[in-house]
Amino acid sequence: MMKLTDLFRFLLIALLTVVVTPARAQLSIEITGAGANRFPVAVAVMDGEAQLPRSVTEVVRGDLERSGLFSLVEMGPRPMGESVPPDFAYLRTRGADAIAVGTVVPAQSGKYEVRVRLYDTRQEAQLDALTLTMTPAQYRATGHRIADVIYERITGLKGVFSTQIAYVVKSGNQYKLQIADSDGANPQTALASNEPIISPSWSPDGSRLAYVSFEAKKPVVYVHTLATGLRAVAANFKGSNSAPAWSPDGNRLAVVLTKDGLSQLYTVNPDGSGVTRLASSSSIDTEPAFSHDGKWIYFTSDRGGSPQIYRISTQGGRAERVTFEGSYNVTPRPSPDGQTMSYIARTANGFQVAIMDVATRQFAVLTDTGRDESPSFAPNSRMILYATEIGGRGVLAAVSSDGRIKQRLSVQAADVREPAWGPLPR
Amino acid sequence: MRYPLAASMLALSLLAGCSSTPMSSDQGAAVEDRSASSAGSIPTVRPDQPQGAGLAALRDPNNILSKRSVMFDYDSFTIRGEFMPLVEAHARFLVANPQMKMLIQGSADERGSREYNLALGQKRSDAIKKALMLLGAQETQIESVSLGEEKPRCTERTEACYAENRRGEMLYAGEF
Numbered sequence: 036m037m038k039l040t041d042l043f044r045f046l047l048i049a050l051l052t053v054v055v056t057p058a059r060a061q062l063s064i065e066i067t068g069a070g071a072n073r074f075p076v077a078v079a080v081m082d083g084e085a086q087l088p089r090s091v092t093e094v095v096r097g098d099l100e101r102s103g104l105f106s107l108v109e110m111g112p113r114p115m116g117e118s119v120p121p122d123f124a125y126l127r128t129r130g131a132d133a134i135a136v137g138t139v140v141p142a143q144s145g146k147y148e149v150r151v152r153l154y155d156t157r158q159e160a161q162l163d164a165l166t167l168t169m170t171p172a173q174y175r176a177t178g179h180r181i182a183d184v185i186y187e188r189i190t191g192l193k194g195v196f197s198t199q200i201a202y203v204v205k206s207g208n209q210y211k212l213q214i215a216d217s218d219g220a221n222p223q224t225a226l227a228s229n230e231p232i233i234s235p236s237w238s239p240d241g242s243r244l245a246y247v248s249f250e251a252k253k254p255v256v257y258v259h260t261l262a263t264g265l266r267a268v269a270a271n272f273k274g275s276n277s278a279p280a281w282s283p284d285g286n287r288l289a290v291v292l293t294k295d296g297l298s299q300l301y302t303v304n305p306d307g308s309g310v311t312r313l314a315s316s317s318s319i320d321t322e323p324a325f326s327h328d329g330k331w332i333y334f335t336s337d338r339g340g341s342p343q344i345y346r347i348s349t350q351g352g353r354a355e356r357v358t359f360e361g362s363y364n365v366t367p368r369p370s371p372d373g374q375t376m377s378y379i380a381r382t383a384n385g386f387q388v389a390i391m392d393v394a395t396r397q398f399a400v401l402t403d404t405g406r407d408e409s410p411s412f413a414p415n416s417r418m419i420l421y422a423t424e425i426g427g428r429g430v431l432a433a434v435s436s437d438g439r440i441k442q443r444l445s446v447q448a449a450d451v452r453e454p455a456w457g458p459l460p461r
Numbered sequence: 462m463r464y465p466l467a468a469s470m471l472a473l474s475l476l477a478g479c480s481s482t483p484m485s486s487d488q489g490a491a492v493e494d495r496s497a498s499s500a501g502s503i504p505t506v507r508p509d510q511p512q513g514a515g516l517a518a519l520r521d522p523n524n525i526l527s528k529r530s531v532m533f534d535y536d537s538f539t540i541r542g543e544f545m546p547l548v549e550a551h552a553r554f555l556v557a558n559p560q561m562k563m564l565i566q567g568s569a570d571e572r573g574s575r576e577y578n579l580a581l582g583q584k585r586s587d588a589i590k591k592a593l594m595l596l597g598a599q600e601t602q603i604e605s606v607s608l609g610e611e612k613p614r615c616t617e618r619t620e621a622c623y624a625e626n627r628r629g630e631m632l633y634a635g636e637f
Contacts, residue, residue, distance in 0.1 A: 231608075231611035231612070233575050233576070233579075233609075233611065234575070234576060249608065249611060249612075252564065252566070252606075252637045253564070253566070253604075253606035253607075253608075254579060254606065254607065254608075254609075273604055274583070274604065274605060274606055275579060275583050275606045275607045277576060277579050277607075278576045278579075291576070291579075291580070293583050293587070293605075293606075293607075296587070297580075297583070297584070297587070298579070298580035298583055319577070319580040319581070319584070321576050321577060321579070321580045322574065322576045322577065335574070335576075335577055342573075342574075342577055363573065365573065365574040365576075365577050366574050366576070366577075379573075379574060381573070386572075386573060386574075408574060408575065409574075409575070453575070
């Protein structure tokens with residue numbers, strides 16, 4: 036595997052603003068800040084791609100460009116197949132440190148085989164090779180898979196181009212819980228309601244979403260199987276039921292119930308059985324989230340007089356305060372790699388996405404917007420998706436965990452909120 | 462138990478307005494639907510529609526019972542003195558009509574986290590529920606829930622607007 040730092044030799048690119056609008060996407064993504072050092076990679080037009088109605092190469096390029104970590108070296112319209120090694124010396128003069136080449140050949144029953152090779156032009160060595168079979172309609176999924184491999188080989192982190200995101204769109208008094216590809220393409224509506232929907236949470240296997248719907252004129256937690264549309268009530272006790280969060284093994288849901296008084300933490304089975312109280316306090320306890328290893332539940336509590344983040348062992352015991360700076364720190368979201376926690380801090384500029392190193396408790400504010408809510412880590416822990424407001428309209432935005440890369444995702448003429456980044460596909 | 466006819470008719474008609482009563486088998490008998498043209502036709506029960514003389518007071522704009530909103534100060538869950546007569550009137554109504562059920566929806570202004578605001582709205586609906594119970598209403602008559610910041614009455618970003626959204630709404634079965 037190449038080391039990113041070894042390859043950041045010659046670029047000092049100032050913060051760029053690159054607008055990329057994916058074809059037919061309802062959510063459009065705009066990059067508003069990119070990495071200072073971007074890895075120069077070439078993605079050649081795949082040989083034989085003209086047979087396909089839509090270009091896989093363009094999907095790969097769009098993914099890498101939007102990630103903010105790569106600069107695409109212009110390679111022109113000439114296709115480059117994978118059967119012969121590329122001209123490394125020429126590629127080096129073009130400034131490309133890596134190149135992806137590929138060949139599309141017809142396969143059985145209307146499908147196509149896509150063979151891709153990724154090379155390091157300095158070592159003149161192959162980094163990876165893969166073969167995918169696709170129908171012409173799967174050009175986007177195929178492109179995302181290829182981009183994932185390129186991303187992983189070069190950065191050492193899992194690519195998240197093949198993942199999906201969930202979010203709520205409000206237009207007028209209509210609420211839609213939508214699922215889209217991580218680039219905003221292929222939005223699908225899982226639930227449409229005249230009542231609010233909040234707090235979607237992906238099951239670890241990506242097959243189900245837990246969320247809070249107000250369709251019964253009160254908050255009730257549902258678990259929705261996406262493939263079938265079947266829903267189960269996970270928590271509908273007297274009072275309010277909210278803030279579902281999956282355990283890492285997918286067997287339990289942490290929820291907030293008010294059946295015994297104030298908003299308190301419980302766990303339930305996803306089918307609504309087996310309700311167990313997790314902690315007791317005489318204050319608000321809400322917004323639970325499991326740590327990646329399932330050992331801790333982070334949550335928001337006002338037990339100290341102002342809302343702050345605490346954590347408690349899933350085995351029980353005393354709660355431990357995590358945030359101390361400021362008078363309002365809420366919505367803890369531990370990263371999938373266990374290193375950091377994202378949350379919302381009230382600062383002089385409003386409500387902003389912050390990140391804290393779990394071990395050192397050092398923290399930093401990552402955004403320059405002032406109405407941020409609902410941070411959600413990408414499964415590789417590199418990006419944080421969140422809701423904010425720009426021009427009086429709810430939009431989704433994403434920021435890298437180092438604060439350098441910033442993206443904005445918006446839908447025309449609607450408010451978008453409550454994002455949740457789905458897991459890596461199985 | 463035996464009631465005089467008129468009283469039992471009232472009690473039954475109140476029951477019919479009560480969607481969560483377990484005595485649903487009585488509801489069909491309670492509705493006096495004179496529009497049903499032919500004998501033997503079966504009236505349609507709509508348990509979500511309040512009916513009966515006792516409920517008229519809830520809709521009479523001159524009756525305090527038609528008022529349902531209790532407003533709260535910022536970061537406060539205390540019922541202000543000006544709203545106590547309203548809460549007392551509804552407590553008396555609940556005591557006099559033990560078959561009536563109430564849903565209290567608490568709300569918060571939009572600032573900050575949706576889930577934390579849901580918990581704040583719950584504290585407001587709980588405060589109203591506790592006051593009603595201290596005044597004699599039964600726990601089984603009341604459910605307190607929260608709408609958080611999701612159902613603002615006012616959508617401007619002014620202090621006046623935020624104040625309007627920090628409230629609890631007392632709704633009887635059939636009204637929500």
